[in-house]
Amino acid sequence: MKIRFREIFPRFTEELKRLRHLERLAEVRPPIPSRRVQLFILAILLDVILVSLLFEHSELQRQAIFMTGIFVLAALLWVTESLPLFATAILIIGLEIILLANPGNWAGLGFEGGFSPDYREFLAPLSDPVIVLFFGGFILAHAVLKEGVDKAMASGILKAFGSKPFYVMLGLMLITALFSMWMSNTATTAMMITLVYPMLEQIPKGDPLRKGLLLAIPFAANIGGMGTPIASPPNAVAVSFLQQAGYEINFLEWVLIAAPLMAFLLVFAWLLLYNFFKPIDPSLELKPTPRKIDGRGWYVIIVMLITVLLWLSDQWHGLSTAVVALFPAIAFTATGLLGRSDVNSLEWHILILIMGGIALGVGMQLTGLDEVFVSYIPGEGSVVLAAMVIATILFSTFISNTAAANLLLPIGISFALQNTEIGMPGPVQLAVSIALSASLAMALPISTPPNTIAYSKGDLVTGDFTKSGIIIGGLAAMLIIALGNTIISFWTTY
Incomplete structure (x- = not known):
């Protein structure tokens, strides 16, 4: 068969033009949403007005007024998300360095009296041990996901729960919570929904069980986020703030404190969801897709087990959790199991968000703003604890739970440090309560990324989350x- 050049050339030319047109379209960057720009400008204007009024009518010192402006601006930007959350965290650190540390010795900035803190104090959160701990956790989780260990382990464990919907839901929730204790709950939810989708295809359309299984995964992931210091960013922020206040909660102590609540909530959520979304046919059989683990996967499992054991026994071997977190980082990068692209794809934005939260607390402490806020809080211990827990849940329902913890933790801990009378909640109780409460916001699809992932599948409506959450x-x-x-008193000396 002869190929006629005259016939092919016009088609080739047209295809080349089409590809060049698509290339030009790809180079056109999408415009910044005007609503975000408007919200950002409005937040700046409101903050400038507030700071100006404080300078005119307040007796606060200059550094406390500046810090109030930074705190309020951070709250406005985190609530509206007119900037990405991590961008607001970077802005916090930058503003603290310029306005409070004043490294350029500019007139009208810095602390009154000329004794401003060194700018390195606001950069210290970048190397905080909690950041290293979370970095190691991200490395470990990324290796587990890359080698498919998560899905293989989950499908293997799920077999032990049989095929009846009642026990399958329990198995899904326990496995999801278990992985969320060591991995990002967002990644865990995505993985578990991928795993459960072949099982959903075995359930008829319109069967309430479909909704029940989909809801069970994000709810279990949120509850599992309580389990360890690396399970969710609020936990890590709480640990860091407690360390700065002179209180050390080790890895095992956190697990022992959170485990009873986590276990009870998992069982309660399981029974609640199953009764709300009972299957049409309770005798229906659901079977997971079997998956295998290769040699690389077993290497990941061995490293993971060693890391977890070292984390849980840090009070005996003397290595801090941050030091132990370097072990999986070395084990996976030195062997080439994780390459440059893998490291580049880690959740750096979460680390930056945690850094911003720690820096916010440092600034409030150095300027005395935390004491100012505490002076407006009623002095009854039970009222304060309840208010902090409820406020955390409400804030986390509508904004990032990490942002909510960043705003409330320094205030809560400062209150406890200044009110040490009998009957008042201590720093550890308030910090742990706020951190755990941040994982309880699950009443809306937007409350947490796991909720959003489940909602995006199209089977759920907002009311499904609300009535259960x-x-x-x-x-x-x-x-x-x-x-x-x-x-807390049973497991610790505080």
């Missing part, structure tokens, strides 16, 4: 307020 969150809040101090 409010009950679980409300019960958990009551348990934290009523029993938190008893559990």
Whole structure:
């Protein structure tokens, strides 16, 4: 068969033009949404007005006024998300360096009296041990995901729960919570929904069980976010603030404190969801897709087990959790299991957000703004604890739970340090309560990334999250307020 050049050339030319047109379109960057720009400008204007009024009518010192402006601006930007969350965190650090440390010795900036802190104090959060701990956790989680260890382990464990919907839901929730204790709950949810989708295809359309299984995964991931210091950013921020205040909660102590609440909530959420979304046919059989683990996967499992054991036994071998976190980083990067692209794809924005939260707390402490805020809080211990827990859940329902913890933790810990009378909640109780409460916001699809992932699949509506999430969150809040101090006192000396 002869190829006629005259016939092919016009088609080739047209295809080349089309490709060049697509290339030009790809080079056109999407415009910044005008609503975000408007919200950002409005936040700046409101903040400037506030700072100006404080300078005119307040007796606060200059550094406290500047820090108030930084705190309020951070709150406005985190609530509106007119800037990405991590961008606001960077802005916090930059403003603290310029306005408070004043490295350029500019007139009208810095502390009154001329004794401004060194700018390195505001950069210290970049190397905080909690950041190293989370970095190691991200490395470990990325290796698990890359080698498919998560899905293989999950499908293997799920077999032990049989094929009946009642026990399958329990198995899904326990496995999801277990992985969320060591991995990002967002990644865990994405992985588990991928794993459960072949099982959903075995369920008829319109069967409530489909909704129940989809809801079970994000709810279990949120609850599992309580389990360890690396399970969620609020936990890490709480640990860092406590360390700065002179209180050390080791890895095992956190697990022992959170485990009872986590286990109870998992069982309660399981029974609640199953009763809300009962299957049409309870005898329906659901079977997971089997998956295998290769040699690289077993290497990841061995490194993971060693790391977890070292984290849980840090009070015996003397290595801090941050030092142990370097072990998986070395084990996976030195062997080539994780390359440059893998490291580049880590959740650096989460680390930056945690840094910003720590820097916010440092600034409030250095300027005395935390004491100013505390002076406006009622002095009754039970009221303060309840208010902090409820405020954290409400804030986290509508904004990032890390941002909510960043705003409330320094205030809560400062209150506890200044009110040491009998009956008042201590720093550890308030910090742990706020951090755990940040994982309880699950009443809306936008409350957490796991909720959003499940909602995006199209089977769920907002009401499905609301009626279950409010009950679980409300019960958990009551348990934290009523029993938190008893559990903390049992496992720690604080």
